[in-house]
Amino acid sequence: MMLIKRYIPLAIVFVFGIMTLATYYIPPKLAQDYYLETMNKWINIVAAFAFLLALLSLFYSHYNKIKRKVDGWGYSIFVYIGFLVVVVCAIKSEGQLMTGPALTSLGWIFRFLYNTLSASMFAVLAYYIVSTAFRSFRIKTLQAFVLFMAALFFIIGKVPLGNVLWNKLFFWTNVSISQVTDWIINVPSVAAKRGIMIGIAVGAIVTSLKIIFGIERQYMGKD
Amino acid sequence: MSETWLIIGGWVAAGLTIFIFSFLYKDNPFFKIAEHLYLGAGMGWWFQVMFYNIWKPKVWEPVKILVNGLQIIQSYHIWKPEFWKAVWTAGDWTIFIPTLLGLSLITQFFQKISWVSRYGFTFIMGYGAGLVIPVSVSTDFMTQILGTIKPLFKVGTEMSWASFFYTFNTFLIAFGLVCVLIYFFFSAEQKGLVKKASNIGIYFLMLYFGAAFGNTVMGRFSLLYGRFDDLYKYSSVKYFYAAQIIAAALAVYFILNHFISAKKSRAAQDNSGS
Amino acid sequence: MLEKFLKIDRRIIFLLLTLVLFIPIVKPLNLPIGAVSVDTKKQATAIVRHCFKKDLRVGVITFIAGATGLIEEIFEKVPQEYRKEYGKDYVIFPYQADYSAVLTQMGFDLYQIYDKDKFGTHPKNLPVMQGIKSYKDMGMGICITGTALLDGWVAFAGDKFKFPLGGGVTAVSQPGYGPYLQTGQLVGLLGGMKGGAEYESLLGIPGKGTSGIDALNLGHFMVVILILISNIIIIVTRYF
Structure with missing residues (x-):
């Protein structure tokens, strides 16, 4: 065996x-x-x-919640409803979103249900970025100050109002804000990201060798 | 799709968007419903994409061809070489290898036979590891080092601000990379020069992270703005004020919920007090 | 007193942000306008427009199951603007699961993987695919993604087969692609919404994203101001 x-x-x-x-x-x-x-x-x-694998493990965990009637098990039913609605519409539309200029039922589901839900889920993160910025962005050290300044250049450089403000305040430097952000991307960022890339590459090579030679076999599970 | 369906779609989209945003006030059943629906719909979407793009054309159809092809063999006797030739040429038998390896992954869920899934996993891992090694060496290691080791001066250019700036930047990239690498690789003991260099490395990393953070803000806001724009669209008379009605209904729910739970907790307090 | 301000209910900040972004939609403030477009979908749209404008042939592939819908939405509109026909000027291939295997295979013979297009026809029979078998028959590849897929393109397609590559990525990952640009492993990069809009204005195609700019202007300044306020409060409470 x-x-x-x-x-x-x-x-x-x-x-x-x-x-x-x-x-x-x-x-x-x-x-x-x-x-x-x-x-x-x-x-x-x-x-x-x-x-x-992902699909079955999701189904399995929610099936268990329903079977054991754990707190809030009723919500788990909606996982199956969501799945079935999409799959039934997909079968009806044979996987196409449009027939000519008309939306199929799958296209309808994509636009009004799936796309809406995923966009809203990610959009909510904007709120947390703002509240985290207020509550935990502390400029206590010089390093944090450098991070803040870099972020500041990019935040104001991205919107026209920031550009206008920069040109009013710093016209005497003869440097535009996009030149500053470009320099950050092309010089210090290159050094930093390249360091990270080389680190990851070395890690990936070592892990891959370990996998090939059977030293790393966690993915195989227990005996 | 008729106009009615588009209006219903507006109601569904407005409702789901508001349900998800309602979490910002506090956790509630409507958010939970939308969240679970998202999980299920997402899986459903992936499932149909996998089915129509891979399983059906690359697995099911070759197997169907094979089965159809096998119908000829009824006319041959099993001991005749023609029989076996017909079996072999009926279709692409190799399709069963990846299919079985793929299906083997599912045995993960059954403890007794979960070892079968190792055949699928080792196949994926072996191929992946073999592919990653040379590519990492060349793309993210060698090419990056070669990109850093560049002549500090452009040949044939005169001294000017631009050429000075070029030399300065080229030097800064190389210097910064060395410092960042020292920060990463000498994490155990840092003293003297090594410590100084690794400290400088942190500043380079901070500039990079700051740039990434500053850029994120933009991305998130435009996504949020997109949702608001949609809600505004669904608040029009064309959609029978979907956004307002749903938002108002949710507000009523929160107010009622507030009073009911306040009453409940008062009742509970009275009970425990007596 | 001031310290309490730091611990305010985060929902007040949430409400503030909602107002800041929502009010300009209902009642535009006419702050300075510049083009800001929405996301990677905008980038993809701009690039497809550019290709059609230059009468280039376009082939579309994806490794993200969630992106198939977006691809259909783009190609439902853009080809009509330039009177382009499916099969003759462009082709859409079905989603595939393993990008490293597919990108490697496309360096030799792409029909081994893409033996059918999205509608089930053999792509070899389509006029748009005439004379195309692998990367060396194509002008360039452009990977537009909200994930790290572009790294995979650089490693498996660009470097290995000397295939010129461009990219379109979300704003957050844009600063991370400096190294590939500097070495020429990427020949060009669009970063986030601003990238898409800048590209559109370079092409002289009017983008429609200008309306959102008021909201984004205010939202960005709100973040900066909040960070500054909270830090000023800390300094004030500590030293005064």
Whole structure:
């Protein structure tokens, strides 16, 4: 059992890892014909099934809430209602949002239900940005002051009123606010982001090597 | 879609938007309904996208072709080579490999056979890890370092403010990167020069985070503005004042709820007092 | 006394923000106007318009399931403005799940993944796809996204196959793309709404986003003022 439960999966990750890695360094034509083309097609299909994991675990947790009648279990029914409404409309419209110039039922659901809900959910965050800015943006250190100044340039640089104000107050510097924000993006930001990128790249390379060699296998779950 | 459906849509959109915003006042059943509906509708949307874009054309249809193709074999005897040739050429049998690997992921939910999902996961992880290594080395490591190591002076340019500024910026990027890397990689012990450099690194990071924060404000506001704009549209006579009526109804709910819960808590206090 | 002000109910701030953004919609204040457009959808619209204006062929792919609706909304309107036809001037491909696999495959032979377009026809039969098999047959790729997908494009398509890339990203991630721009791994970038609007005005296409500007003007200043007020209160209570 150990063989099919553990060793073969570890062999799979090793073999596919090394082979995929190798394709980067051998002539593309060769890699493409014998390996990559098939793999790319397969991976794309397997990845689509991974979505079922998210779907089933959501269904399962809300099914449990309803079954156990935990506080607020009635709301869980709306998860199923939302799902069914979209799927039924999709089947009716065969996955199309429009037929010619007319909205299908799926198109209606997208515009008035799904899009409205997701836009509203994210829009609410604007309120929290503002209240957090008031309650916890404390300029206590020089570092916090630098962060505030950078943010300030971008906030006022983004709106016309800010540009007008800047030109009135700082016309004598001969520098426009967009030159300042451009400089921040093109010079100090490049240094900072590049440092982060190199850090992440090193981390990704190490983790990937650990996965290929079977050292990191948390994703496999417990035995 | 008829005009009536568009008006109903206006009511639905206005209602859901107001329900979600009502959370800003306080948590309430209407927000919870909208929130759960969002969760379900989102999953439903993803499901239909997966179904119509991948599962149906890339899995179901090849399998259907295969099944149809297999109908010929009835005319051959099982011991004849023609039979096996017909089986082989009926369609694309390899489609079952990714399908089974994909379906294996679902065994995660059943403890006894959850090990089957390892076949799917190891396949994805092996391919992904193999793909990521060379790409990280080249895109985010080598190219970034090469982009930093640049000549400080442009050849053939005269001394001017512009060329001085170029030299200054090129130097600053390289200097800043070194400081940021020192901040990241020498996190254990920092003394003397290393500490100074890593402190300077923090300032570069702060400028970057400040820029990102300043930019976020803009993005969030325009999204919020978009919602308000829609609400304003639905508050017109064309939509029979959908936004106002729903907002007013919700306000009435909050007022009633306030008095009822105040009464309840008073009653509870009386009970515990006596 | 002043410290109490710092602990005010956050709902008062919420109400303030609502008023600041809502009042200008109902009653425009005519503050200075500049073009501000809405989001990445605007960027995508502007870029599609530009391509059609220059009579370029356009192929659309996506790796975000939530974006399929937006794509349809854009292509329901824009092609008509330039009298462009589906199949002849542009094509929309179905959503795919794994971007790294698909972007790698498109460097060799995209028909292995995209064997059908959105309507189920084989794309090889469409006039718009004549002579196109992989990245080297295309002029450039532009990735417009609210996620980190652009990084994937740079790594798997741009760098590996020497495919010129442009991007359109949300404002928050815009400052993070300085490194790719400096090395030329990206040839251009639109950042947030302002990017979309600037691009539109460069093309001479009138954007309709100008109406929101009053609200955004005030909202932005409100954030700055709130940060300043809270910090001034702290300084005052500490030193006076």
